[in-house]
Amino acid sequence: MHRTHVKVLEDVLDANGTIARANRADFDREGVTVVNLMGSPGAGKTTVLEQVVGSLPGVRVGVLEGDVKGSFDADRIAALHVPVTQINTDPSFGGECHLDANMVRSAVPMLPLAEIDLLVIENVGNLVCPAEFQVGEHARVMVTSVTEGEDKPLKYPLMFRACELVLVNKIDLLPHLDFDLDKLLYHLDAVHPGVRHIELSAKSGEGTEAWRDWLVEVATHGHVHA
Amino acid sequence: MHELSIASAIVATAERHAGGSPVSVVRVRVGRLRQVVPDSLEFCFGMVARDSVCEGARLELEVVPAVLRCAACTHEWELEEPPFWCPECAGGDVAAVRGEELEVESIEIEANQEEDACIART
Numbered sequence: 001m002h003r004t005h006v007k008v009l010e011d012v013l014d015a016n017g018t019i020a021r022a023n024r025a026d027f028d029r030e031g032v033t034v035v036n037l038m039g040s041p042g043a044g045k046t047t048v049l050e051q052v053v054g055s056l057p058g059v060r061v062g063v064l065e066g067d068v069k070g071s072f073d074a075d076r077i078a079a080l081h082v083p084v085t086q087i088n089t090d091p092s093f094g095g096e097c098h099l100d101a102n103m104v105r106s107a108v109p110m111l112p113l114a115e116i117d118l119l120v121i122e123n124v125g126n127l128v129c130p131a132e133f134q135v136g137e138h139a140r141v142m143v144t145s146v147t148e149g150e151d152k153p154l155k156y157p158l159m160f161r162a163c164e165l166v167l168v169n170k171i172d173l174l175p176h177l178d179f180d181l182d183k184l185l186y187h188l189d190a191v192h193p194g195v196r197h198i199e200l201s202a203k204s205g206e207g208t209e210a211w212r213d214w215l216v217e218v219a220t221h222g223h224v225h226a
Numbered sequence: 227m228h229e230l231s232i233a234s235a236i237v238a239t240a241e242r243h244a245g246g247s248p249v250s251v252v253r254v255r256v257g258r259l260r261q262v263v264p265d266s267l268e269f270c271f272g273m274v275a276r277d278s279v280c281e282g283a284r285l286e287l288e289v290v291p292a293v294l295r296c297a298a299c300t301h302e303w304e305l306e307e308p309p310f311w312c313p314e315c316a317g318g319d320v321a322a323v324r325g326e327e328l329e330v331e332s333i334e335i336e337a338n339q340e341e342d343a344c345i346a347r348t
Contacts, residue, residue: 003250004337008243008330012235012254098228128261129228154308158261161310190309193318 016133019101023108023136030113032062033219034121036135038159039143040152041125044169046073047202048143049120052212054080059219062116064107066099066124073122085110089124098129101136118219127152131162139218145169150183157191165196165214172201229263232328233270237280239330249283251334257327258292258305279335292325 011017027034039045053061062083065074074086087107089096096103104121111119121137123130142163144152147170153160160166166188174181181199188197198214200207240252252271256262264287271285292305296312297319303312310320 001336001338004247004335006243006333006335008239008332010239010243010330012232012239012328012330015235015238096231098231100231129231131261132228132232156261157308158259161259187308189318190311193310193320 013132016101019105020134020136023101023104024138026108027113027119027136027138032113032116032119033139033222034119034135034137035215035218036121036123036130036137036140037143038123038130038140038163039125039167040127040148043125043143043145043148044202045122045125045143046076048167048169048200048208048211049122050076050080051202051205051208052215053077053082053120056118056212056216056219059118059216060116061118061120061215061219062112064104064111064119064121066103066122068096068124083112083116096129097124097126098133099123099135100133104135118215120215127156127159131159138222139164141165141167143167143169144184146171146174146177146179146181146184150180150187153184153187153191160188160195161192163192163195165198166192167211168197168199169202171199171206172204229266230270230274232262233267233274236271236285236330237274237278240280240283240333241278243330243333244279244335245337247279247335247337249280249333249335251284251286252280253286253288253331253333255288255290255327255329255331257290257322257325259322259325260328262328264289288331290324290327293323294320294325295323296320 037045063077065084065086067073068089071086074084077084085107087103140163142159198207198210200211236254240249268285275281275283293302294305295302296317298317299315301312301314311318312320
């Protein structure tokens with residue numbers, strides 16, 4: 001017995017990337033644009049979806065809900081008569097903290113791809129892990145909120161860099177908070193210079209028009225215009 | 227805790243290249259721009275390596291510094307922490323040249339002579 005050195009030089013997440021490309025090919029074949037919606041628990045991912053999915057002019061939308069457990073979010077979307085599919089990352093206590101390409105792959109046969117133009121995948125609430133795992137999406141949207149602190153982009157740069165749009169939610173609460181919106185936007189630009197952001201309140205509806213327009217644009221053109 | 231998923235992927239990658247021989251060292255390059263916690267990754271690796279050819283293997287992590295390049299003025303620099311703006315021209319159109327790596331660089335396997343011959347042929 002003796003020691004042998006073996007060169008590998010292989011991307012650790014190569015297997016995930018391969019499955020993500022297969023998902024993407026399926027979505028492209030059906031002409032479905034896919035948006036991966038990410039953000040911390042409680043940022044308002046489901047609520048920003050509720051505001052727009054029922055009223056996207058000319059766009060047929062479906063939702064894939066990723067949660068550790070339960071179908072609370074999926075039930076809220078289903079109430080809007082939007083087709084929704086649920087994946088749970090673990091049926092018992094404490095599942096995976098993110099969706100990976102293989103979990104989305106397992107849901108593909110359940111998705112009504114022929115009947116939709118846009119699929120929004122609501123990822124598991126988490127500011128670190130989902131950014132590492134592509135699932136076959138065309139664009140990534142990150143939801144943050146003014147109740148979370150202005151330094152979030154500096155603490156979680158990967159997540160804020162791995163997206164094409166940042167939604168700054170809960171702006172109706174600004175008068176009641178010591179939150180410095182300019183500071184958040186400065187930090188956001190520091191980790192992802194020039195990234196598009198939309199300030200909105202999913203509760204009052206303020207700013208949701210721009211979010212709706214962005215989704216329609218992505219669904220129509222299949223990608224994000226720089 | 228995506229380190230658990232990453233550790234599983236590292237063990238799977240090492241297994242594919244080990245040809246059934248026990249693995250003593252796994253070398254992984256982790257870019258500074260990846261949000262991977264080394265201690266957490268090592269802990270998870272020890273767990274998922276059990277009952278595999280990687281059981282008892284040492285995980286050696288090489289942290290790769292983040293090097294950015296400005297599209298406007300072509301300046302390249304090593305980034306310690308944000309901001310990502312170009313220090314020369316303050317441009318925001320920057321891309322990572324290094325620092326996004328997450329790869330198994332090499333493994334050390336404990337092989338006898340015949341197995342060596344097999345590995346050399348594959």
